[in-house]
Amino acid sequence: xxxxxxxxxxxxxxxxxxxxxxxxxxxxxxxxxxxxxxxxxxxxxxxxxxxxxxxxxxxxxxxxxxxxxxxxxxxxxxxxxxxxxxxxxxxxxxxxxxxxxxxxxxxxxxxxxxxxxxxxxxxxxxxxxxxxxxxxxxxxxxxxxxxxxxxxxxxxxxxxxxxxxxxxxxxxxxxxxxxxxxxxxxxxxxxxxxxxxxxxxxxxxxxxxx
Amino acid sequence: xxxxxxxxxxxxxxxxxxxxxxxxxxxxxxxxxxxxxxxxxxxxxxxxxxxxxxxxxxxxxxxxxxxxxxxxxxxxxxxxxxxxxxxxxxxxxxxxxxxxxxxxxxxxxxxxxxxxxxxxxxxxxxxxxxxxxxxxxxxxxxxxxxxxxxxxxxxxxxxxxxxxxxxxxxxxxxxxxxxxxxxxxxxxxxxxxxxxxxxxxxxxxxxxxxxxxxxxxxxxxxxxxxxxxxxxxxxxxxxxxxxxxxxxxxxxxxxxxxxxxxxxxxxxxxxxxxxxxxxxxxxxxxxxxxxxxxxxxxxxxxxxxxxxxxxxxxxxxxxxxxxxxxxxxxxxxxxxxxxxxxxxxxxxxxxxxxxxxxxxxxxxxxxxxxxxxxxxxxxxxxxxxxxxxxxxxxxxxxxxxxxxxxxxxxxxxxxxxxxxxxxxxxxxxxxxxxxxxxxxxxxxxxxxxxxxxxxxxxxxxxxxxxxxxxxxxxxxxxxxxxxxxxxxxxxxxxxxxxxxxxxxxx
Numbered sequence: 001x002x003x004x005x006x007x008x009x010x011x012x013x014x015x016x017x018x019x020x021x022x023x024x025x026x027x028x029x030x031x032x033x034x035x036x037x038x039x040x041x042x043x044x045x046x047x048x049x050x051x052x053x054x055x056x057x058x059x060x061x062x063x064x065x066x067x068x069x070x071x072x073x074x075x076x077x078x079x080x081x082x083x084x085x086x087x088x089x090x091x092x093x094x095x096x097x098x099x100x101x102x103x104x105x106x107x108x109x110x111x112x113x114x115x116x117x118x119x120x121x122x123x124x125x126x127x128x129x130x131x132x133x134x135x136x137x138x139x140x141x142x143x144x145x146x147x148x149x150x151x152x153x154x155x156x157x158x159x160x161x162x163x164x165x166x167x168x169x170x171x172x173x174x175x176x177x178x179x180x181x182x183x184x185x186x187x188x189x190x191x192x193x194x195x196x197x198x199x200x201x202x203x204x205x206x207x208x209x210x
Numbered sequence: 211x212x213x214x215x216x217x218x219x220x221x222x223x224x225x226x227x228x229x230x231x232x233x234x235x236x237x238x239x240x241x242x243x244x245x246x247x248x249x250x251x252x253x254x255x256x257x258x259x260x261x262x263x264x265x266x267x268x269x270x271x272x273x274x275x276x277x278x279x280x281x282x283x284x285x286x287x288x289x290x291x292x293x294x295x296x297x298x299x300x301x302x303x304x305x306x307x308x309x310x311x312x313x314x315x316x317x318x319x320x321x322x323x324x325x326x327x328x329x330x331x332x333x334x335x336x337x338x339x340x341x342x343x344x345x346x347x348x349x350x351x352x353x354x355x356x357x358x359x360x361x362x363x364x365x366x367x368x369x370x371x372x373x374x375x376x377x378x379x380x381x382x383x384x385x386x387x388x389x390x391x392x393x394x395x396x397x398x399x400x401x402x403x404x405x406x407x408x409x410x411x412x413x414x415x416x417x418x419x420x421x422x423x424x425x426x427x428x429x430x431x432x433x434x435x436x437x438x439x440x441x442x443x444x445x446x447x448x449x450x451x452x453x454x455x456x457x458x459x460x461x462x463x464x465x466x467x468x469x470x471x472x473x474x475x476x477x478x479x480x481x482x483x484x485x486x487x488x489x490x491x492x493x494x495x496x497x498x499x500x501x502x503x504x505x506x507x508x509x510x511x512x513x514x515x516x517x518x519x520x521x522x523x524x525x526x527x528x529x530x531x532x533x534x535x536x537x538x539x540x541x542x543x544x545x546x547x548x549x550x551x552x553x554x555x556x557x558x559x560x561x562x563x564x565x566x567x568x569x570x571x572x573x574x575x576x577x578x579x580x581x582x583x584x585x586x587x588x589x590x591x592x593x594x595x596x597x598x599x600x601x602x603x604x605x606x607x608x609x610x611x612x613x614x615x616x617x618x619x620x621x622x623x624x625x626x627x628x629x630x631x632x633x634x635x636x637x638x639x640x641x642x643x644x645x646x647x648x649x650x651x652x653x654x655x656x657x658x659x660x661x662x663x664x665x666x667x668x669x670x671x672x673x674x675x676x677x678x679x680x681x682x683x684x685x686x687x688x689x690x691x692x693x694x695x696x697x698x699x700x701x702x703x704x705x706x707x708x709x710x711x712x713x714x715x716x
Contacts, residue, residue, distance in 0.1 A: 004231070019433075022437060023435070036454060043285040044260055045263065089274075090662065
């Protein structure tokens, strides 16, 4: 059938002006619709700010007993319950753990001076209650490393980073040593503060507290 | 830039070709209903994709994730409400588009197949409305969908197969939500998008039908771009503004979580199913001898025949004229159907409101039941709990009578042995709230309980419905006495006066 018959006659100048207006109006109204839709849709993707109000997790008597088994040479693994919000499941207690050794401030300043001064400096006290507590997250790409008796080091299964008992980086691709976590005695209760640092950077950039 | 793209893809030429289309007799707002429907479909797909980022289909997460969306996700309630009102807009404009095609005889040669594809699109869109209704898994979702599923299951021959497909055999449960989700989110949208493409391709082949006169093809042609496109955009924009305004000022209704044992809630259908709902009600009042056959007629036969008639219409109505004055039969039947549907819709709406008033429920009306997000639809009127019971006010409850009340009303969630059901209802055996302060446990039975609680070291986040209005004070005293003295619990009985106090205090 006949096609585009109407387009053969360019029309009067007045008609042409009118058509320019209509074409622009289509684009403008379309743009307003697109924006009006994009704003609520993109807004919905912003993570809701329902982060845990209290970043400190208490340790039970059993967990404190496990912590106390740490020596200054051999670290211990201590599990605890971390209170976390999990979308529409709400707040849940998830099992989490950290590694701990006994140490004093002078030893740590000697063995890991970068934690106290310079680019690797952490914004929290390193030694608390006579312990140093390490986040279980490998500072390379976030796998969970483990203490390996045969080499007397922490070793990460994913890419082979190794750390001494005080968390000093000695082998593998990690860019910094293990990250200490704050520990405190709050009104007679021992509590640990969960902090996640950005991985694969030499400095300590806080991503999440609690 | 555009030349570069066109040389390699031909997309610019294709778009230009698509837009340079003749419109018989010039552009008109009368031709904009179809494009408005298409715009509503795009709106639904866009908002639907974002809802999928938050929604989780299962009995233990569907309501919870919707609740989370409404209460915690930024603009979540707005996106949900846009989808809710967008559905209404799509069905409204599609109905107008279909009626116009009917009244203007646009289904006639050579557009028979375009018409049939259009009718299929109409049916698929109604299926979307129906399946989307169950997904929030609130009281209305469950009870209204139950009615719809039962109707589908009552169809002759195919009924049982349809029923077992929709429910996955074992009643409305978590797999039903999954099936409805799969149908609503993948199956029907995929079919719909394909058929819309076909509808448009055939439309381009035949060109627009033009006004309902037999000389339409000879009319002086107008331009699609930008003349008709401008009017299409203006109408779509108007629709968008209305949908946004409705979404902001009348958010999508969201009731308490689905509870198969709720005996108070009056389900309300979407406005586009009100006519069928009312018809079902009317035939239900027929004499018992014919009620079964008339119900079958109202729910299956009549809608089925109407749809079949719409599909074969181009082949029945062989009258070549498109002038309304020369097609009295078709127009007469159409007018009768419209008047009937509108009348029945009003009657259905009236019934919903009556039902809610009769049961002492304060709530919105069916078409615009716009309770604000999260707040339950049911608000039992205070002082409405005496409900025919409690002649001997003040006496202690009877554990024997309470056992019967328990078996009938409580055991499906709290279990016959009082051990509860994981992630649904906490155990009552060894539960120190049950055996503790009588006012506290009675208060929970009377007023229900929502939100997080900890029972025997475990966290629960279910919904206990309020029982006042359903159970008498005597029955509540009986059942509380029973749970306080069973499964190893040893707490003194409670009295009807205790119940009256707890109920009155709220």
